[in-house]
Amino acid sequence: MGGPGFTVRNFMSALFFKRFLQNPFRIASIIPSSKALVERVASKIDFSQARTIAEYGPGEGVHSRELANRMSADSQLFLFELDPAFSRDLERQFADDPRVHVINRDATSLAEELARRGIAQCDYILSGIPFSILEIKKKRALLQDTYDALRPGGAFIIYQVTNELRQHATFFDRAESEYCLQNIPPMFITVFQKAQTRNGHARPATSRIPVQRTA
Ligand SMILES: C[S@@+](CC[C@H](N)C(=O)[O-])C[C@H]1O[C@@H](n2cnc3c(N)ncnc32)[C@H](O)[C@@H]1O
Numbered sequence: 001m002g003g004p005g006f007t008v009r010n011f012m013s014a015l016f017f018k019r020f021l022q023n024p025f026r027i028a029s030i031i032p033s034s035k036a037l038v039e040r041v042a043s044k045i046d047f048s049q050a051r052t053i054a055e056y057g058p059g060e061g062v063h064s065r066e067l068a069n070r071m072s073a074d075s076q077l078f079l080f081e082l083d084p085a086f087s088r089d090l091e092r093q094f095a096d097d098p099r100v101h102v103i104n105r106d107a108t109s110l111a112e113e114l115a116r117r118g119i120a121q122c123d124y125i126l127s128g129i130p131f132s133i134l135e136i137k138k139k140r141a142l143l144q145d146t147y148d149a150l151r152p153g154g155a156f157i158i159y160q161v162t163n164e165l166r167q168h169a170t171f172f173d174r175a176e177s178e179y180c181l182q183n184i185p186p187m188f189i190t191v192f193q194k195a196q197t198r199n200g201h202a203r204p205a206t207s208r209i210p211v212q213r214t215a
Helices: 014-022 035-042 062-070 084-093 107-116 136-149
Strands: 052-056 076-080 100-103 122-127 150-160 174-180 187-193
Touching (some): 014 084, 035 062, 035 187, 062 076, 076 107, 107 122, 107 136, 122 136
Antiparallel strands (some): 174 187
16 A cells, blocks of 8 residues: 555565565555555544554554554554564564564454453554455454454554445444545545443443344
């Protein structure tokens, strides 16, 4: 992803292009997100409240660097990246930042990795993985796990070429989308919100709400 607002570093990422050639379906883009997209996505996060943030599919880390720049000293960022070359590069970039944890595993391992560290839930989960190409069962399972991993009041933020995820993520309490033209290709940014309370009652720490099936 790239476009207006790009910097030389993110537009000219040789690593990104090389990894795309290796695995075009998983990487799904030849260039990283533009600076404009990165800033619009980061603006959805209240960094005064964010203590635990997870990112799915950071790639070469264009959003991760922005998150780490804005995060407070006592916050933690968990990066779930399937690609081993990107993971090694992220390890190198964040070697001096103990708040950032690079996990070379599928985003589906989020709950397990949080539990291993004694962390109950995330405040925010950001996703750059190409959800639209995921098989429907995996897509819905990952959405449900994402919902469960968020604290009440937390949010799942995704940027995608299409807005098709809204029809699958119906168990979130609110969804707001906007279109970011300053990226190649343009992207929908959607914030899925988990409510603080349901029917006036505080939510339990984790709640499994049945996934609504579409016809
Ligand atoms: C379109 S690139 C986005 C990269 C970066 N976030 C950006 O905006 O430039 C998608 C990234 O998601 C990673 N990815 C795809 N499926 C994944 C999964 N199930 N779990 C973790 N990472 C995944 C890919 O390896 C790739 O780095």
